[in-house]
Amino acid sequence: MITVLDDTLLDDAAALAAVDTAGFLRSAATAGAQLRAAAQAAEESGVAQALAGSRPRALVLLRRPGTSRWAAPILAALLGDACPVPVVLADSAPAWIGPLDVLVAHTADPGDRELADSVHRAVLRGCEVVLSAPMEGPIAAAGAGSARLLEPRVPVPPGLDLPRALSTGLVTASALGLLRVDLETVAAEIDRELERDHPSHEPFVNPAKTLALRLADRTPLLWGTDAVATEVAGYAAAALARHAGIVAHAADVAEAAGASALQRLLVASAGPDDVFHDPFDDPPPGTGAAPPRVVLLSTDDVDPTAAVARRAGRGWPSADLVHLVEEVPPGSPHGVLTRAVLTATRFDLAALYLGLAGSLLGSDPRADPRADDPDTAPQLSGPA
Numbered sequence: 355m356i357t358v359l360d361d362t363l364l365d366d367a368a369a370l371a372a373v374d375t376a377g378f379l380r381s382a383a384t385a386g387a388q389l390r391a392a393a394q395a396a397e398e399s400g401v402a403q404a405l406a407g408s409r410p411r412a413l414v415l416l417r418r419p420g421t422s423r424w425a426a427p428i429l430a431a432l433l434g435d436a437c438p439v440p441v442v443l444a445d446s447a448p449a450w451i452g453p454l455d456v457l458v459a460h461t462a463d464p465g466d467r468e469l470a471d472s473v474h475r476a477v478l479r480g481c482e483v484v485l486s487a488p489m490e491g492p493i494a495a496a497g498a499g500s501a502r503l504l505e506p507r508v509p510v511p512p513g514l515d516l517p518r519a520l521s522t523g524l525v526t527a528s529a530l531g532l533l534r535v536d537l538e539t540v541a542a543e544i545d546r547e548l549e550r551d552h553p554s555h556e557p558f559v560n561p562a563k564t565l566a567l568r569l570a571d572r573t574p575l576l577w578g579t580d581a582v583a584t585e586v587a588g589y590a591a592a593a594l595a596r597h598a599g600i601v602a603h604a605a606d607v608a609e610a611a612g613a614s615a616l617q618r619l620l621v622a623s624a625g626p627d628d629v630f631h632d633p634f635d636d637p638p639p640g641t642g643a644a645p646p647r648v649v650l651l652s653t654d655d656v657d658p659t660a661a662v663a664r665r666a667g668r669g670w671p672s673a674d675l676v677h678l679v680e681e682v683p684p685g686s687p688h689g690v691l692t693r694a695v696l697t698a699t700r701f702d703l704a705a706l707y708l709g710l711a712g713s714l715l716g717s718d719p720r721a722d723p724r725a726d727d728p729d730t731a732p733q734l735s736g737p738a
Contacts, residue, residue, distance in 0.1 A: 361570065363711040364563050367554040370710055378597070378706050379553055381510040385517045385699050386544040391507040392486065392521035393537040396529075399502040401484055405529035410482070411454035412440045413530070414447065415523060418469050420512060422460040424589035425519035429527065431581040432691055437532055447472035453480030458526050460519040462512055464491025473497045486522040513596045516589065516698055517544070524691075540692050543682065547696045551703045562703035568674055569594070570708060572647035574602035577610045579658040579665070582694050583651040590651070590701035598708035607650065611666035620646060620670075648673035653693040655684035676700070 363369050370379070396402070413433075415426035430441045442448065446468055447457060457476045461469055470492040476483050477500035485501040487493045497503060504522055506515070527533040551562035558564070576591055578584025584606040591604035603616070610616065623645055648670045652658035658677050662669050678693045678700075686692065 361557075361567060361711060364557055364566065364707055370553045370707075373710050373713075374706075376511065378511065378514070378710070379703075381514050382699070382702050382706055383548050384508045384510055384514075385548065385695075385702075386541040388508045388510070388515065388517035389521045389537050389541040389544065392504055392518050393525060395504040395507060396484075396502070396522075396525040399504060401502050401504075401525055402529045404482060404502060405456065405526065408456070408482075408530055410439055410456045410530065411452075412442050412456075413437075413527070413532070414442045414444055414451060414455055414457045414481075416447070416457065416459040416469065416472060417443060417445055418459065418461045418463075418466060420460075420462050421516040421519040421589075424585065424592065425460060425516055425523060426458075428520060428582060428585040428589070428694060429523040431585050432694070433527060433532055434581070439530065439532060447476045447481075451476050451479055451481050456482045456484070456526065456530065458484045458523050460486040460515075460522045461493060462488070462506070462515055464488040464493060466493055469493050470496040473501060477501055484522060484526045486518060513593065514702065516702075517695065520695065535688050535691060540688060540695060543692050544695060544699055547681065547699050548703075551700065562700050563707055565676070565700060565704040566707040566711070569600065569647060569649075569704065570711075571644055573644045574600065575610065575616075575646050575648045576602055576604045577607040577648065577650055578605070579607050579650055579652040579661045580654045581606075582653045582690055583697070586653065586694050586697050586701075587651045589698050590705075593698075593701050593705040594708070597702075597705035598712060600705070600708065606665075607662055608665040611668060620648070650675050650677075651697060652677040653690045653697065655679075655689055 363373070415429060417423050417426045426443055430443055433441050451457065457472075459469060459473065464487065473483055473485060473493060474496040477497055483497055483501035484504070485493070485497050486504040486506070489503070489505045494503060506518060508518070521537060524533065524535050524537065528535050551560055555563070557567055574591070574594060576587040578587045587604040591602040594600040594602050605613070650658060650662065650670070650673050652661070652675070654661065658675065659669065676697055678696050681696060682689050682692045
């Protein structure tokens with residue numbers, strides 16, 4: 355059964371504020387603040403001073419449950435194959451870790467025992483550890499006195515802390531001279547994106563709401579045209595599942611082009627040869643599945659159309675494109691990184707709008723007589 359979105363809720367900022375009883379939209383609006391807070395915490399913990407001039411044997415990025423599952427591979431893709439230091443993605447500290455290595459980890463769960471064991475093993479062997487974790491619990495205790503601890507200063511619900519997770523790796527890579535980045539510049543761009551995506555803005559001027567409407571009642575096929583965009587697509591699929599209950603397919607565009615059954619489904623979804631037929635808006639005959647919506651994600655400066663043709667050997671003329679070159683023009687400093695973070699932020703907001711409008715993150719305030727009472731209805735905070 356396909357759940358139909360009540361898109362009228364997206365036009366009503368007051369109703370959105372009322373249904374968002376847990377404050378998800380307000381939490382998502384802290385993305386820029388999370389970057390700034392993490393940068394400040396890194397400065398106070400002496401990350402730059404400890405790592406300046408170092409050339410470690412390996413930079414180990416731990417993937418733990420939560421947003422670090424996506425932040426670590428996004429950072430690895432940003433560093434790329436040309437990185438002079440081997441970048442290792444792992445779920446726990448490798449058995450060979452030692453004083454010549456640097457380990458980076460992030461978690462929002464203070465009780466992650468496996469991570470606590472990894473931190474303990476790493477510091478015991480003299481490894482430099484940069485850790486983003488709550489101040490209380492076994493993880494902080496495992497790194498006490500040895501790990502560079504970046505405590506969370508902007509509280510958010512689980513799943514909305516990607517900026518903090520990513521910034522932990524970014525400040526480490528910057529301190530090692532592997533990736534020069536000005537987090538304040540990136541945070542300022544995030545603030546501008548959040549202003550565009552504010553609940554008070556109608557869908558036709560709100561890119562997150564527009565994206566939500568494009569994905570509503572569809573099966574999103576999120577395909578990256580470059581390495582960084584592919585990792586962001588994975589994060590976007592996770593955000594849609596977490597906040598909106600939408601199952602999406604995320605892949606590299608070349609991988610997706612080679613998925614023969616999926617490509618046959620796309621052909622079948624086009625239906626009969628009818629001039630009035632929309633291949634994406636009409637579901638395949640005889641199925642109850644939501645029709646597919648191809649969305650190509652790109653973070654590169656170059657035109658993604660050429661990249662798709664080169665890497666996939668074909669194109670999808672009806673596909674949507676998320677390539678934020680208007681917001682971050684080609685040649686901008688930290689352009690790929692900034693587009694990656696902005697794209698992730700936009701998908702976060704789109705997923706939250708879908709979840710709220712689909713009554714998956716709250717109840718419809720229009721069923722509550724108090725929603726019409728300005729003295730009792732919840733008020734939305736943040737910049738208009």
